[in-house]
Amino acid sequence: xxxxxxxxxxxxxxxxxxxxxxxxxxxxxxxxxxxxxxxxxxxxxxxxxxxxxxxxxxxxxxxxxxxxxxxxxxxxxxxxxxxxxxxxxxxxxxxxxxxxxxxxxxxxxxxxxxxxxxxxxxxxxxxxxxxxxxxxxxxxxxxxxxxxxxxxxxxxxxxxxxxxxxxxxxxxxxxxxxxxxxxxxxxxxxxxxxxxxxxxxxxxxxxxxxxxxxxxxxxxxxxxxxxxxxxxxxxxxxxxxxxxxxxxxxxxxxxxxxxxxxxxxxxxxxxxxxxxxxxxxxxxxxxxxxxxxxxxxxxxxxxxxxxxxxxxxxxxxxxxxxxxxxxxxxxxxxxxxxxxxxxxxxxxxxxxxxxxxxxxxxxxxxxxxxxxxxxxxxxxxxxxxxxxxxxxxxxxxxxxxxxxxxxxxxxxxxxxxxxxxxxxxxxxxxxxxxxxxxxxxxxxxxxxxxxxxxxxxxxxxxxxxxxxxxxxxxxxxxxxxxxxxxxx
Amino acid sequence: xxxxxxxxxxxxxxxxxxxxxxxxxxxxxxxxxxxxxxxxxxxxxxxxxxxxxxxxxxxxxxxxxxxxxxxxxxxxxxxxxxxxxxxxxxxxxxxxxxxxxxxxxxxxxxxxxxxxxxxxxxxxxxxxxxxxxxxxxxxxxxxxxxxxxxxxxxxxxxxxxxxxxxxxxxxxxxxxxxxxxxxxxxxxxxxxxxxxxxxxxxx
Numbered sequence: 001x002x003x004x005x006x007x008x009x010x011x012x013x014x015x016x017x018x019x020x021x022x023x024x025x026x027x028x029x030x031x032x033x034x035x036x037x038x039x040x041x042x043x044x045x046x047x048x049x050x051x052x053x054x055x056x057x058x059x060x061x062x063x064x065x066x067x068x069x070x071x072x073x074x075x076x077x078x079x080x081x082x083x084x085x086x087x088x089x090x091x092x093x094x095x096x097x098x099x100x101x102x103x104x105x106x107x108x109x110x111x112x113x114x115x116x117x118x119x120x121x122x123x124x125x126x127x128x129x130x131x132x133x134x135x136x137x138x139x140x141x142x143x144x145x146x147x148x149x150x151x152x153x154x155x156x157x158x159x160x161x162x163x164x165x166x167x168x169x170x171x172x173x174x175x176x177x178x179x180x181x182x183x184x185x186x187x188x189x190x191x192x193x194x195x196x197x198x199x200x201x202x203x204x205x206x207x208x209x210x211x212x213x214x215x216x217x218x219x220x221x222x223x224x225x226x227x228x229x230x231x232x233x234x235x236x237x238x239x240x241x242x243x244x245x246x247x248x249x250x251x252x253x254x255x256x257x258x259x260x261x262x263x264x265x266x267x268x269x270x271x272x273x274x275x276x277x278x279x280x281x282x283x284x285x286x287x288x289x290x291x292x293x294x295x296x297x298x299x300x301x302x303x304x305x306x307x308x309x310x311x312x313x314x315x316x317x318x319x320x321x322x323x324x325x326x327x328x329x330x331x332x333x334x335x336x337x338x339x340x341x342x343x344x345x346x347x348x349x350x351x352x353x354x355x356x357x358x359x360x361x362x363x364x365x366x367x368x369x370x371x372x373x374x375x376x377x378x379x380x381x382x383x384x385x386x387x388x389x390x391x392x393x394x395x396x397x398x399x400x401x402x403x404x405x406x407x408x409x410x411x412x413x414x415x416x417x418x419x420x421x422x423x424x425x426x427x428x429x430x431x432x433x434x435x436x437x438x439x440x441x442x443x444x445x446x447x448x449x450x451x452x453x454x455x456x457x458x459x460x461x462x463x464x465x466x467x468x469x470x471x472x473x474x475x476x477x478x479x480x481x482x483x484x485x486x487x488x
Numbered sequence: 489x490x491x492x493x494x495x496x497x498x499x500x501x502x503x504x505x506x507x508x509x510x511x512x513x514x515x516x517x518x519x520x521x522x523x524x525x526x527x528x529x530x531x532x533x534x535x536x537x538x539x540x541x542x543x544x545x546x547x548x549x550x551x552x553x554x555x556x557x558x559x560x561x562x563x564x565x566x567x568x569x570x571x572x573x574x575x576x577x578x579x580x581x582x583x584x585x586x587x588x589x590x591x592x593x594x595x596x597x598x599x600x601x602x603x604x605x606x607x608x609x610x611x612x613x614x615x616x617x618x619x620x621x622x623x624x625x626x627x628x629x630x631x632x633x634x635x636x637x638x639x640x641x642x643x644x645x646x647x648x649x650x651x652x653x654x655x656x657x658x659x660x661x662x663x664x665x666x667x668x669x670x671x672x673x674x675x676x677x678x679x680x681x682x683x684x685x686x687x688x689x690x691x
Contacts, residue, residue: 122651129658136666140673148674155670156617156626159663163633166655167610170637173645174600183647202596 015039016106036069057116074449150230161217168210219251232301237345241338276316282309287416325393332386335460340375342454360431386464543657609636630663
């Protein structure tokens with residue numbers, strides 16, 4: 001790895017540790033936000049040293065990593081008592097400390113950067129594995145039984161998933177070595193894609209199926225999704241935002257890279273068919289399950305499964321347009337989901353609950369409710385948010401690919417999800433709540449930096465609507481045509 | 489005793505065993521065999537050998553010692569309390585051996601050497617995770633899965649010992665050490681470490 005790229009990758013971890021040298025309180029909070037901003041800006045070092053796709057994902061990871069750090073550091077009460085963030089401090093685990101939290105958050109951010117700037121599957125896989133290292137503790141940060149159970153399920157299921165991906169990589173390495181590729185480049189996608197292969201179709205399918213299934217486990221695609229609703233709903237809000245918005249995107253990025261080698265091995269149609277049906281199952285299954293959720297964060301977690309399904313579906317439709325739709329959706333969803341979890345975190349700290357049955361009258365109580373409404377509208381695919389544009393593109397990609405049954409089933413799932421989000425939005429925004437705080441005691445007034453972070457994420461979800469027509473669109477189109485290249 | 493018999497017995501003990509120490513010993517046998525098989529390819533360069541030596545130390549000595557230390561701290565965890573009765577566990581072990589043999593007979597996969605053993609160890613690792621409801625059994629299951637992957641790497645890509653060792657070890661050790669940290673936090677609330685009781689405590 002190039003020294004500049006290495007510096008960009010290490011920056012978030014260093015930024016998480018450096019503020020420990022400053023005195024506690026306001027100074028340390030400012031130091032955390034400044035260091036995170038510097039780490040995010042250091043991502044510019046990777047420009048020109050990685051391809052457009054890696055650059056796009058690196059910018060996404062760092063932007064949302066910075067917003068999550070700002071949100072966490074901006075909490076007015078957070079520095080004094082960790083229990084205010086995670087629940088009852090009496091039940092906290094050995095690692096439930098503020099300094100450990102930020103160190104884990106920095107490790108998580110750096111590990112995700114490793115995933116997206118890696119140029120071969122070994123490093124990409126190690127990065128994905130390293131994200132587990134940090135996030136298992138972040139998911140179980142509260143230390144109470146429900147969080148520990150979620151962390152355990154996450155650890156075991158994701159470890160099995162990435163073990164399958166590793167097995168697939170070993171079969172892929174076997175095929176590369178058979179094709180005469182130098183062992184040092186046997187798992188580099190550019191080398192594999194640039195070489196003519198005469199691979200055994202059965203082994204090529206085995207390699208690609210194991211890799212896609214393994215990475216799909218980390219992306220939370222149905223039927224490997226069992227860990228996701230628990231983990232994403234039990235983690236602290238900013239961590240949930242990163243898990244849902246960015247870590248899932250990193251796993252989908254790994255799937256995109258797998259598609260590149262599937263094309264070179266001549267099993268692209270098989271890989272896309274597999275993804276298509278993972279996508280249909282996820283969209284339909286998660287959409288239906290969203291209708292019966294009674295907790296706001298759990299509803300948002302199932303929505304992540306649904307949106308990961310939409311990305312898989314778009315990749316399954318294939319072609320340059322389908323791949324472009326998938327990439328735009330990843331970016332739009334990352335911002336929308338982060339903003340939704342941030343807003344849910346603000347609401348949770350204001351009302352001390354995320355139960356949909358107990359949340360009412362948020363519209364009248366202050367900015368957190370309005371921000372949550374915006375985020376739910378963004379996730380539901382309403383204009384002017386980016387998901388509206390990307391979902392429209394996915395539908396067009398389905399029509400172009402002539403996959404009417406898959407598209408119809410997925411649209412039913414999207415309709416279920418829309419109904420669930422709309423019902424939740426109406427329930428929590430309308431009515432009256434006796435516990436509504438005065439505007440001065442509102443969390444937005446107490447934690448302005450957190451509120452700004454949530455607002456910026458929502459602005460990003462809106463701006464993503466312009467992605468296909470902006471300079472970013474050119475990068476996305478170029479990446480999409482490179483991925484879809486050999487088959488369109 | 490030849491290699492196949494040793495792997496067969498150790499794998500069966502993973503599924504059938506009810507005492508944590510016996511199951512752990514079975515894992516150590518599998519880890520030693522997997523490391524021995526990949527050792528020749530690790531001799532090609534100093535870097536590969538250094539990684540091999542370090543990861544073997546971690547997998548064969550440090551991780552099992554960690555579990556033994558945990559058992560001394562939490563005596564109730566010495567029994568795995570399997571969720572299936574002994575005859576069912578025996579049937580499952582036989583089923584896994586038959587399934588591994590069937591996989592090895594798939595013509596398209598016939599070119600992979602030692603496929604029967606690789607499939608058997610991987611399936612035993614997954615079997616442990618499925619049949620045992622005890623958190624410590626899950627940790628050992630993840631380690632066994634790592635041993636299966638090392639075996640696969642030794643046969644499929646012996647020219648890439650660093651990638652194989654780093655991958656298999658990282659997966660197993662992430663599972664083990666994070667797993668043990670989580671288990672330790674949970675043991676404070678439930679010394680039996682039963683996943684069912686964990687589920688009942690869900691908020």
